[in-house]
Structure formats: structure tokens, C-alpha cells
Amino acid sequence: EIGGIPHETVTEDCHASLKMQRLGWNTAYLRIPLAAGLATERLMIHIGQRMRWARGMVQISRMDNPLFGPGLTLAQRICYFSAMYHFFFALPRVVFLTAPLAFLLLGYSVIAASPLAIIAFAGPHIVHAVATGSRVAGGVRHSFWSEIYETVLALWLIPMTIATLLDPKKGKFNVTEKGGLLPEGYFDWRAVWPSVILTAFLAAGVSAGVHGVLTNPWGSLESQAFLLNGIWATLCLVPALASVAAGRERKQVRSSARVSVALPAMLVLPDGRRIDARTRDLSLGGAGLVLAETPTIDAETPVRLELPM
Numbered sequence: 001e002i003g004g005i006p007h008e009t010v011t012e013d014c015h016a017s018l019k020m021q022r023l024g025w026n027t028a029y030l031r032i033p034l035a036a037g038l039a040t041e042r043l044m045i046h047i048g049q050r051m052r053w054a055r056g057m058v059q060i061s062r063m064d065n066p067l068f069g070p071g072l073t074l075a076q077r078i079c080y081f082s083a084m085y086h087f088f089f090a091l092p093r094v095v096f097l098t099a100p101l102a103f104l105l106l107g108y109s110v111i112a113a114s115p116l117a118i119i120a121f122a123g124p125h126i127v128h129a130v131a132t133g134s135r136v137a138g139g140v141r142h143s144f145w146s147e148i149y150e151t152v153l154a155l156w157l158i159p160m161t162i163a164t165l166l167d168p169k170k171g172k173f174n175v176t177e178k179g180g181l182l183p184e185g186y187f188d189w190r191a192v193w194p195s196v197i198l199t200a201f202l203a204a205g206v207s208a209g210v211h212g213v214l215t216n217p218w219g220s221l222e223s224q225a226f227l228l229n230g231i232w233a234t235l236c237l238v239p240a241l242a243s244v245a246a247g248r249e250r251k252q253v254r255s256s257a258r259v260s261v262a263l264p265a266m267l268v269l270p271d272g273r274r275i276d277a278r279t280r281d282l283s284l285g286g287a288g289l290v291l292a293e294t295p296t297i298d299a300e301t302p303v304r305l306e307l308p309m
Helices: 012-022 043-063 074-104 115-137 143-166 189-215 221-245
Strands: 264-268 274-282 287-291 304-306
Touching: 012 043, 012 074, 043 074, 043 143, 043 189, 074 143, 074 189, 074 221, 115 143, 115 221, 143 189, 143 221, 189 221, 264 287
Parallel strands: none
Antiparallel strands: 264 274, 264 304, 274 287
16 A cells, blocks of 8 residues: 555665554554564674664655654654654764863853853753653663763764755665674774764863863862863763773674573483483574583583474
8 A cells, every 4th residue: 555665765664654654554563572683793883774774764754754744643743753853863962072172172162151050050950861861761771871872873873864864865775784703803993983083082172171270260260161161071071982992892603693591401412311401592503501410521522402392
């Protein structure tokens, strides 16, 4: 009824759901794991996947905006709108990370208020926002790691989202690489070089803040401004440094992902002995076992694992 899988955008799954729901079809979310090992293994591949997702969602918002058109309930419109405009988080994120540098490095005040007034009004808001996010989503995501995650992605997503917003027909579909092996760990500078540049500017800003506090009379408006912006830049420096550290890739030697599952099993030794066991994790290429007894066998001894059908 919708003419097949949509190919106007690069997030065809979401666009297909949108088109189907406009025609009255229902969709369902199954909250059970049906697949494993389909996540990206390396940071640069993950960034590329999120850039494609961002492009596709912005394309849908431009070409088939869920806020308009027939067939959707108010709740569905809000849900789609939230999912699509989520990817614009990069712009306010980068503004927040770089705003103190306008004063510390360039001498421009971005907020027309005294430092004490900023603390009085903005401080409770920030605390409340972080506490609310932790309360609502604390079971599935951690506030601190979310800050780092968004910092890693923000500098990559800004040019993508703005370019797609201006020209939604740009970009082509590609499948994210999965299942790759990495024999040795390494540091992926290609994935974090924007974070390295941001970190360098923030470190310079913190140094300028310390210098400003020490060279201006204590308690003066200038020293307060340098102190407040210096603290702000220091707080921004923490996720920036962590986002640089995220470029460290660990080796990946398993071609199949392990899934935590407890199943009764039987370990059969070369001499025919059978030992009761239970799986701890399982994949297409191996398993972790808890044995009822520990056999005395040499390493690399071939054994057979029997699992119930």
C-alpha cells in the first residue's frame, strides 16, 4: 500500500513505519532480544552510522514531516517529531561547550548578567535538568556517559544536519559495517580529532581564566567573570577529554557476539566421560561453561559440547 520500501531517505525503516501508520496500519515494539552482535565495533564506524541516521531523520522531517499530513494521532506526531529533531542536539551541545571561550579567549560576554546572577538563575536549572534526566532515564542511561557520548558525536553531526536541512536530497544509503575483527588495539585519531581540537581550545580557555583571576583584584566584576567562565570551561573540559579517550580501540578477536544464556549442557571428553555443565554465555563460535566437576585435561584437548534441542 505504501509502494514498497521507501528509498527517498536513508532511514528506510522509520520512513516505512511513518507511511504505514499514515494509512492506518499498527506497528508493535517487541521488548525481547531477537539478535546479537549487530552493534558497531569501532568508534569511527559508530559515528558514521549515527551520521547516516541523522541525515535520514532530517530528510524525513523535510520531505514527509510527521507534524503535518493526514493519518497520525497527536501522540504519534510528537513521538516522530522527538525522534527526528533529537539529532539537532549537536548544535546546542557545541554552543554550550564553546560559549565560555568567547569571553576567556576573545573578551566577549555571551550573557548580559553578573556572574552571581548567572549562578542564581542558571545553577538551579542545570541541577534540576540533570536530576530530572537521571530520574527519568537512570535505568537505561547514565547522565555522565551521555555527556561524553554526545560530545563525541556533536562535532561530526553539526555539518551533516545543517547540510541535510538545506538540501534533503543529498546523501546515499550504505549499510553499516559489522562483525569485523581487530587483532590489536590502537588509538583512532581519525575518530576523535575534532574532540582533540576542542580540548586544546578549552585547555587554553581554562589557562586564560586562571590568569584573569590572578591578575584582577579579587572580588571585582572582572575576576568573578573570569572565575565563572573558567569553572564553566573546566566542566566542559572533562567530557572533552573523555571523548578523546574514547578513541582508544580495544582488540576484538571474536567473530560472533556472546549472549548471556543459561542452558543445561553436557561436556564429553575424548575418553568418553560425560560431565554435567551449564552455559554461561553462548555464540555461534564458542561458549562459556560452568562445570559440575573440573576435569584434569591438557590445554587444546578436543572436547564435544552437547546442548538440548
